[in-house]
Each structure stands twice: as C-alpha cells, then as structure tokens.
C-alpha cells in the first residue's frame with residue numbers, strides 16, 4: 520500500500536490518493552471526520568483552527584461505502600482559501616495585485632530559507648505553503664482508512680500526549696495497555712486531560728503564560744498499538760526492519776525531532792537485567808513477555824506485545840516574541856513578526872502520530888498477507904495467529 524498527499528496550506532483543497540487498500544472494507548466517512556476533528560482540537564492552537572471545519576470527501580475507490588481495491592481519493596476543502604483565492608489561485612495569471620503578501624523574511628526553524636535556496640524561489644510563500652503542517656490533515660485521513668483496515672483484524676492504534684513543555688502526565692494513571700476499551704476512552708481527546716487532570720491543569724496554566732510571553736511549547740506524544748501478530752517486519756536487512764520504518768514515519772511529522780520505543784533513551788540508565796522482556800509461556804497464551812520495556816520490537820519485528828512509540832515535538836518555531844533573521848531581498852537583519860500561529864500543537868500532533876503509526880502498520884500487514892480482498896486477508900491473519908499460538 521502506498522499513498523501520496525497534495526495541497527497547499529491556503530490553496531483550494533487538500534488531497535490524498537491511497538493505492539493498495541483491499542476490496543471489501545467498509546469505509547466510514549464519519550470515522551475519518553471524527554479523526555479530522557480530533558486533530559483540530561487541543562488547547563493552545565491559533566485562530567486558523569476556528570476557520571477550518573475539516574470534512575472528508577471520498578471521490579474514488581469506494582462504492583456504497585465499500586472499498587473496490589482501486590485507488591481511493593480523499594479530499595478536504597480549505598475554508599481559509601476564500602480569504603486567499605487571488606493570492607493562491609492555481610489558474611490566475613500573476614499580477615501586481617494578486618502577488619501581494621510576498622514573503623522575503625524567512626522564519627527560523629521553518630523550511631523557508633533552505634526551501635527558497637533549493638527551489639530557486641524569491642517569494643518564500645512558494646515554500647511555506649507546502650511545508651506547513653496543514654498537510655498533516657491528509658495523513659490523518661489516510662491514517663483513519665488504515666485504522667479501519669487494522670480494526671478488521673482487531674488491531675487498535677491510539678495516540679495521546681505524554682508531556683507538554685516540562686510537565687509530564689503520570690503514566691501510572693493510564694490503564695493497562697491490554698484494556699483497549701478503557702484506554703480508548705481515556706485517550707479519546709488525545710490530551711492528558713482525560714487521564715491526568717492534575718497535569719492537564721498545570722499544562723493549561725503553562726500554555727496561557729507561554730502565550731502571554733509570546734513564546735511556544737513542544738512536548739512528547741505516545742502511540743500504542745495492540746494485538747499485532749508477532750513477526751511483522753524482519754531482521755534480515757536494514758530496510759525490512761519495521762521499527763526503523765516507524766521511526767521514519769514519526770520523524771516525518773513536522774517539528775518532530777526524536778523517537779523512542781518502549782523505555783527508549785531511559786534504557787541507557789539500567790543494566791540489562793532490568794531492561795529485557797523475559798519470555799513466558801502458558802498453553803492458553805502461547806509465548807509472551809513479562810514486560811514491555813522494548814516497546815514490542817525484537818530484531819526489527821513485532822514480538823506480539825503492544826507497540827509503544829514516542830516522539831518529541833520541538834516548540835512551534837513561529838514566535839510572537841520576535842526572533843532574529845535576515846531579509847532575502849535586502850539582506851538586512853530584521854525581527855520576525857507573525858500574523859497568527861499556534862502556541863503549541865502537541866495534542867494535534869498526537870493524532871498525526873497515531874495516523875503515521877497506523878499507516879506504517881497497515882503497510883506491514885498488507886505486505887505480509889493477501890492485499891486483494893479483505894476476507895482473504897482476514898482468513899490469512901487468523902491462520903497465521905493460530906500457527907503462532909501452536910508454535
């Protein structure tokens with residue numbers, strides 16, 4: 520399965536094309552819309568999210584709510600385009616009137632300066648429109664399609680905020696990873712407020728103070744995926760390792776700077792006797808691990824335990840408190856200013872990270888089993904699970 524997204528932040532529409540989803544999957548536009556709405560939530564976002572009301576339009580690959588096996592095209596309209604149609608029109612000829620709001624002042628921490636140099640652009644709008652995280656809307660739409668596929672083989676994927684600024688949510692307040700219903704309920708808003716009220720209150724106060732100071736915040740998101748069969752991915756080559764593919768998927772999200780599995784960087788702090796997940800066996804469960812310090816991976820393969828991936832998001836680079844930069848036209852130093860921006864977008868990013876994990880896991884499942892028709896895929900997964908249990 521492969522997919523691509525297209526669209527500029529203030530252009531008319533965002534699009535995704537997905538190829539390789541099996542025929543026979545019941546696809547709910549409501550579920551995609553619910554995921555899109557979750558991505559728009561989160562305390563600390565700017566005014567753009569008040570303008571947009573992301574709703575998917577399914578325009579190919581689905582008939583009477585069932586996938587056909589042909590490419591699926593999804594579209595979301597940018598409401599804000601109404602305010603930008605002259606400036607962003609794909610068809611109007613450039614004139615002095617519609618070429619206003621040219622950007623010559625690159626923002627530190629953004630793709631602006633290097634993108635301008637690389638693509639030979641003197642109006643940095645031609646860079647920032649696509650480098651904007653508006654693009655993550657379509658990743659979430661694609662992720663929802665993948666989650667609906669994974670649900671058909673009883674695999675669940677959930678993303679939520681674990682840390683915002685310096686404030687950590689208490690991991691002990693999360694329910695057991697195996698308890699999917701409770702986990703889903705408490706992480707529904709992808710925000711810590713649903714499982715750690717104390718941390719959530721502190722975070723809200725911190726966001727308010729940071730916004731007042733013209734500054735921004737990053738954080739850490741966690742994604743958990745449960746009930747994957749062991750043996751997805753492979754140890755045999757660098758590019759077959761599934762944990763490596765997940766790392767790529769997480770760091771591909773705008774502003775993500777690091778990734779870890781299970782106890783991650785914390786593994787460095789303990790001796791091996793405290794970090795390995797010992798192997799246990801009962802006839803009912805087959806082989807399993809007594810803990811999940813390694814985040815569900817051994818040798819680049821799923822080991823049947825919940826997958827635990829975390830990613831760190833840097834603070835939003837556009838600050839209301841001006842940063843130093845240099846105008847590319849005049850070469851003069853200036854203090855960057857801003858029209859609108861998020862103070863933090865970590866809750867939204869948790870939903871994007873969930874989508875990226877779902878996409879990557881769906882790709883691994885579809886690479887291993889029959890990807891033409893869902894009933895055959897389900898039968899193969901069931902047979903494989905039985906084979907593993909009998910090992």
Ligand SMILES: Cc1cc2nc3c(=O)[nH]c(=O)nc-3n(C[C@H](O)[C@H](O)[C@H](O)COP(=O)(O)O)c2cc1C
Pocket residue numbers: 565628629630650651652655772773774775833835836837859860861862864867868871
């Ligand atoms: C959901 C989400 C929302 C974001 N919102 C903003 C924003 O409002 N302002 C901003 O300057 N950066 C925002 N960013 C981050 C930038 O898109 C990102 O830092 C920039 O494109 C440079 O990419 P890099 O940080 O991966 O190097 C957001 C990122 C995500 C994931």
Ligand SMILES: C=C(O[C@@H]1CC(C(=O)O)=C[C@@H](OP(=O)(O)O)[C@H]1O)C(=O)O
Pocket residue numbers: 528565567568571650651652653656773859860861
């Ligand atoms: C539009 C979204 O996020 C945007 C991501 C973003 C950036 O630079 O990444 C900058 C802001 O865009 P704008 O300048 O239009 O306000 C955010 O609002 C979105 O998440 O849907």
